[in-house]
Structure formats: C-alpha cells, structure tokens
Amino acid sequence: MKKIVIIDYGLGNLRSVRKGLEHAGASVVISSDPSEIMSADGVIMPGVGAFKDAMKNIAGLLDTIDDYVNSGKPMLGICLGQQILMSRSEEGGETTGLDLIRGEVLRFPHSDLKVPHMGWNSITMNQKHPFFEGIPDNTYVYFVHSFYVDTGEKNTLASCEYGKNFAASIVNDAGNVIGTQFHPEKSGDTGLKMLRNFVAIC
Template identity: 85%
Template sequence: MKKIVIIDYGLGNLRSVLKGLEYAGANVVISSDPAEIKSADGVILPGVGAFKDAMKNIAGLLDTINEYVDSGKPMLGICLGQQILMSKSEEGGHTPGLDLIKGEVQRFPHSDLKVPHMGWNSISINSKHPFFEGIPDGSFVYFVHSYFVDTGEKNTLISCDYGTDFAASVVNNAGNVIGTQFHPEKSGDMGLKMLENFVAMC
C-alpha cells in the first residue's frame, strides 16, 4: 500500500484530505517529520489561509521539500498549497514562495463578481497529465480563494474563468509537482477520481 504523507505545517483542512486519500486506497500519515516526508511515496501540501503565514510556518521544511521534489516522487499542493509552490505572492507585500513553479499569486481584480471565488465552477483541460486521467473537460470542481496563480502556458494544466482566466491546476517542468487551486477532496466523484489518480502516480 502506498504511503502518502500530508505535511502538517499548521494551516490546512487535513482531515477531509486524509479521508479522500484513504478512500482512494492509500496509507495516509499526517506529519511534519522530515524523515517521514522523505520516505513517502507521495506528499500532499494542503493549505487554507494566508500565503505569508504558510511560508513562515513551513520555513523549517524547505530543504526537506526540495530534496523530496528532486527525488522525482509526486507532490500535490491543494488551494493555498498550490499558491506556495509559486515564485512569489503579492499577498502580504510580495512574499517569496517555494519557487518550484515559476509564476506569481495575484488577487482577483475588482469586478461585479464576489471575492472570494467560492463554490462550483467548470474547468478547461489545457494539457494531459496522469492526475487528470478520466476527467472530462468542463467538469465542475469546488473553489474557495481570493488569490489566483498566474503562470506560463507550459505550467498550466487546467484553467478556469472567474472574470479573469486563471490557472486552476499547475505543474512543474518535471511533471512530478502538481497544484490544484480547487479542493479535490470537496469536489465529489471527480475530485475522488483525481485523488485515486494521484495514488496511482505514487
């Protein structure tokens, strides 16, 4: 059974992610222990809250995360977990991120649309990736966020439109680090299928 570690850095909806992964057939551990993270078959970087707080809380694990990513094993960042994969965020005054994927986190521009972007929205599949195997174009997934990721075309797996077109899912150049701005664990059958795909990738 694949061992997947959910990194506990004090910000994240850990239980619902854990339940989704267990449903997908994984042995799931919630931990901030570097040895546990390095020995995992897959790692989840969850996150709910502010970018600056996330980077402060995770500072002690930067070397561990970089070493894990360099091993080529898969890592999934969810919501704020996707955002901190990026180079920087304008939230909190241009805070540096993990810089695993080139790009910037920006606030939604002022419009008639409510911010945060909350609820179900459809996604457009830009590129094929094992994480989205069996997911139809136009599927609906669940979002809760006030900031979005702006990255290059080659690093955008999925896009979504909410007044502006943004990267709903990103990938690094090597293909082993994925992020989703939406919550797979709250996105019904489609989200569970994605988590199953992630377990299969491990």
C-alpha cells in the same frame, strides 16, 4: 499500499484531505517530520489561510521539500498549497514562495464578481497529465479563494474562468509537482477520481 504524507504546517484542511486519500486507497500519515516526508511515496501540501503565514510555518522544511521534489516523487499542492509552490505572492505584501513552479499569486481584480471565488466552477483541460486521467473537459470542481496563480502555458494543466482566465491546476517542468486551486477532496466523485489518480501516480 502507497504511503502518502500530508505535510502538517498548521494551515491545512487535514481531516477532509486525509479522508479523501483513504477512500482513494492510500495509507495516510499527517506529519512534519522530514524522515516521514522523505520516505513517502507521495506528498500532499494542503493549505487554508494566508501565503505569508504558510511560508513562515514551513520555513524549517524548505530543504526537505527541495530534496523530496528533486527525488522525482510526486507532490500535490491543494488551494493555498498550490499557491506556495509559486515564486512569489502579493498577498499581505510581496512574499517569496517555494519557487517550484515559475509565476506569481495575484488577487482577483475588483469587479462585479464576488471575492472570494467560492463554489462550483468548470475547468478546461490545457494539457494531458495522469492526474486528470478519466476526467472530462469542462468538469465542475469546488473552489474557495481570493487569490489566483499566474503562470505560463507550459505550467498550466487546467484553467478556469472567473472574471478572468486563471490557472486552476499547475505542474512543474518535470511533471512531478502538481497543484490544484480547487479542492479535490470537496469535489465529489470527480475529486475522488483525481485523488485516486494521484495515488496511482505514486
């Protein structure tokens, strides 16, 4: 059974992510212990809240995260957990992120659309990746966010349209760090399939 560590840095939707991973057949540990993180087959970076708070809370784990990612093992960032993978964010004043994927986090522009972007929306697959194995194009997933990730085509796995086209899922150059702006753990059978795919990748 694959050991998946959900990093606990005080801003995670930990219970629902844990439940989803357990349904996907993983042995799940919630921890901020560097030794637990380094011994994991896969790591989840969850997150609900503000970018600046997330980076402050996770400051003591920056070296551990770098070492883990450089080992080549997979990491999945969900919602805010995807956003902090980026180089920087404009939320609450410019803040530096983990810089595991090049790009920035921007607020949705003012328009007639409601912000936050909340509810079900479809995603377009931009490129193939094992995380989306068996997931059809234009499938619907669940979003809750006021900021979006802006990155290049090379690092965009899937995109979504909400007033503008934005990266719904991203990947680093090496392919082992994945992010989803949506919540797989709240996206029904489709999201559960993605979590199973992540466990299989591990």
